[in-house]
Amino acid sequence: MASSLTKDPASTPGSAKTFFGHPRGLATLFMTEMWERFSFYGMRALLPLYLVSNSGLHMNAATATAIYSIYMAMVYLLAMPGGWFGDRVWGPRKTVTISAAVIMLGHLTLALPGSGTFFAGLALVALGSGLLKANISTMVGHLYNGPDDPRRDGGFTVFYMGINLGAFAAPLIIGTVGEKVNWHLGFAIAAAGMALGLAQFLIGTRHLSARSSVVPKPLSAEERRTTLRKGLLWLIVAVVFYGVLVATDVYTLNWALVPITVAGLLIPVAVLVRIKRDRDLSKAEQSKMSGYIWFFVAAAVFWMIYDQGGSTLSLFGESSTTNSLLGLHFPTSWYQSVNPVIIMALAPVVAWIWLALNRRGKEPSTVVKFGSGLFLVGTSFLVFMLPLTMATDGDKVSPMWLVSIYFLQTVGELCLSPVGLSVTTKMAPAKYGSQMMGVWFLAVTAGDCTTSLLSLAGVDLNKTGMVGLEAALAIVAAFSIWMYRKKVSRLMGDVR
Structure with a gap:
C-alpha cells in the first residue's frame, strides 16, 4: 500500500x-x-x-x-x-x-x-x-x-x-x-x-x-434538552416494563423479539406514509414517491430472501451438505465467502455490460433491472427446493447446490442493489434528500423483519413448501413490476 x-x-x-x-x-x-x-x-x-x-x-x-x-x-x-x-x-x-x-x-x-x-x-x-x-x-x-x-x-x-x-x-x-x-x-x-x-x-x-x-x-441547546428528555423517558419506560416482566417471572425471549420485529415492520411504513403525505411536496415529487414505493416493496421482498443466505441456507449447509469439495473438507461458515468473491469477479463485468448496451441504446430500464434482480432471487429459491427434496431422508448433498444458489442471488444483487441506491437518490424529494438513503436501508429492515416474524410464528423456513412459496412471491413480484413497467416509468417522471 x-x-x-x-x-x-x-x-x-x-x-x-x-x-x-x-x-x-x-x-x-x-x-x-x-x-x-x-x-x-x-x-x-x-x-x-x-x-x-x-x-x-x-x-x-x-x-x-x-x-x-x-x-x-x-x-x-x-x-x-x-x-x-x-x-x-x-x-x-x-x-x-x-x-x-x-x-x-x-x-x-x-x-x-x-x-x-x-x-x-x-x-x-x-x-x-x-x-x-x-x-x-x-x-x-x-x-x-x-x-x-x-x-x-x-x-x-x-x-x-x-x-x-x-x-x-x-x-x-x-x-x-x-x-x-x-x-x-x-x-x-x-x-x-x-x-x-x-x-x-x-x-x-x-x-x-x-x-x-x-x-x-x-442541535440547539433547547433541541438537545428536548431530545435527551424524550430519550430518557423512553428508556425509563422500557426499564420499568421489562423490570416488571422479569420480577413477575413472565419474561421470555419473545417479549424482546416480537416488539422489535413489529417495530421493524411498522417504522418503514410510517416513514413512507409521512413522506408521501407531506403537503410541501410538489406534484412531480408526489408522483416520484408513488413510483418509489413500488421499488421499496420489491426490494423488501428481495432482501427477505437474500439475507436468508446467512441463516436458512447456512443452517441447511450445516445439517444437510457434505461440506467437502475435491477432497477438501471445510467449515459451514466458508459459504459466506462465496457472495463477496462473486461480487468482486462480476461487478466490473455487469458494469461493462450496462455501458456496452447503453452505447447501443439497448440498456434495460431501471424497472427491468429491478425486476431481473427479483426474478433471479426467486429462481435461487426454486433451485433450493431441489437439494431440500434430496436431503429429506437425511442424505447429504453436494455443496455446489449452495454455491449455485449464492451465485444466482449475487447476480440478482448486482442487478438490483446498485440501481436501488441510484434511483433512491434520483427520486428523493428535495426536502428529504439527505434522509432517503436511510429510507432505502429500511427496505432491508422490512424484509428481515418479515423473515423474523415468520420464524417467531413457528414457520419452518427450511421446508420445501415454504421455500417454494417465497420463490413464487419473488417471481410474481418481478412479473408484476415488468407488467406495470410503463405505469411505474410514468410515475418516475424524468428519472430513468
Missing part, C-alpha cells in the same frame, strides 16, 4: 498525496471499512451456527433465524439515527470513532460465555454498525471536490472493494477459528479486527477532509 502513494500534482482535500490517484484519506477509510466488515461478516457467519450448536446456545433453527434476522434488521434500521448523529450531534468523524469503539466492545462482550453477555454484545455490534454505516460513506464523499469530481465514482468503487475484501476473508479466518477451535475465540478475533480498523483510523485521521469534523446542522 505504501508503494502506491505518490505525489499528486493537483490539490486534493485532506492531503497532497494520493492513493491510487485518489485522496490519501481514501486509504484510511478503505482500511477502516475493510476491518469493520471483516469483524461484521466474521461474526455474522458464526451467528446462526453458534445459536443452534450444542456447544453454543443450543436453540432451535426457528429461534436462531429470528434472532439473526432481527440483528440484520436493526443494523440497517439504526443507520437512520446514525446519520442523524453525524448531522446533528457529533459530526461524521467523531461518530465513526465512537461507533467503531462500540463495535469492538460488542465483539469483546460476545467473546464472554453466557446468554446475557451474548445478547448485550449483539446489541452493541448492531448499534455501532448502524452508527458507522451512513457516516463513513459520507466521509468518502468529503474527500472530493463536489459531486462533479471525475475521481468520485472511482473512489467509491475502491472503497466498496474494501468492503468485499473484508467480507471475503472474515468467514475463512473467524469462521474457521469459531467452528473448529472455540466460538468465543472467533468473536474475539472479530474484536481484534475492529481494533485494528479503529487504530489505523485514528492514526490516519489527519488525511481526512476537515469537513468530516464539522457538525452540519448542530
Whole structure:
C-alpha cells in the first residue's frame, strides 16, 4: 500500500498525496471499512451456527433465524439515527470513532460465555454498525471536490472493494477459528479486527477532509434538552416494563423479539406514509414517491430472501451438505465467502455490460433491472427446493447446490442493489434528500423483519413448501413490476 502513494500534482482535500490517484484519506477509510466488515461478516457467519450448536446456545433453527434476522434488521434500521448523529450531534468523524469503539466492545462482550453477555454484545455490534454505516460513506464523499469530481465514482468503487475484501476473508479466518477451535475465540478475533480498523483510523485521521469534523446542522441547546428528555423517558419506560416482566417471572425471549420485529415492520411504513403525505411536496415529487414505493416493496421482498443466505441456507449447509469439495473438507461458515468473491469477479463485468448496451441504446430500464434482480432471487429459491427434496431422508448433498444458489442471488444483487441506491437518490424529494438513503436501508429492515416474524410464528423456513412459496412471491413480484413497467416509468417522471 505504501508503494502506491505518490505525489499528486493537483490539490486534493485532506492531503497532497494520493492513493491510487485518489485522496490519501481514501486509504484510511478503505482500511477502516475493510476491518469493520471483516469483524461484521466474521461474526455474522458464526451467528446462526453458534445459536443452534450444542456447544453454543443450543436453540432451535426457528429461534436462531429470528434472532439473526432481527440483528440484520436493526443494523440497517439504526443507520437512520446514525446519520442523524453525524448531522446533528457529533459530526461524521467523531461518530465513526465512537461507533467503531462500540463495535469492538460488542465483539469483546460476545467473546464472554453466557446468554446475557451474548445478547448485550449483539446489541452493541448492531448499534455501532448502524452508527458507522451512513457516516463513513459520507466521509468518502468529503474527500472530493463536489459531486462533479471525475475521481468520485472511482473512489467509491475502491472503497466498496474494501468492503468485499473484508467480507471475503472474515468467514475463512473467524469462521474457521469459531467452528473448529472455540466460538468465543472467533468473536474475539472479530474484536481484534475492529481494533485494528479503529487504530489505523485514528492514526490516519489527519488525511481526512476537515469537513468530516464539522457538525452540519448542530442541535440547539433547547433541541438537545428536548431530545435527551424524550430519550430518557423512553428508556425509563422500557426499564420499568421489562423490570416488571422479569420480577413477575413472565419474561421470555419473545417479549424482546416480537416488539422489535413489529417495530421493524411498522417504522418503514410510517416513514413512507409521512413522506408521501407531506403537503410541501410538489406534484412531480408526489408522483416520484408513488413510483418509489413500488421499488421499496420489491426490494423488501428481495432482501427477505437474500439475507436468508446467512441463516436458512447456512443452517441447511450445516445439517444437510457434505461440506467437502475435491477432497477438501471445510467449515459451514466458508459459504459466506462465496457472495463477496462473486461480487468482486462480476461487478466490473455487469458494469461493462450496462455501458456496452447503453452505447447501443439497448440498456434495460431501471424497472427491468429491478425486476431481473427479483426474478433471479426467486429462481435461487426454486433451485433450493431441489437439494431440500434430496436431503429429506437425511442424505447429504453436494455443496455446489449452495454455491449455485449464492451465485444466482449475487447476480440478482448486482442487478438490483446498485440501481436501488441510484434511483433512491434520483427520486428523493428535495426536502428529504439527505434522509432517503436511510429510507432505502429500511427496505432491508422490512424484509428481515418479515423473515423474523415468520420464524417467531413457528414457520419452518427450511421446508420445501415454504421455500417454494417465497420463490413464487419473488417471481410474481418481478412479473408484476415488468407488467406495470410503463405505469411505474410514468410515475418516475424524468428519472430513468
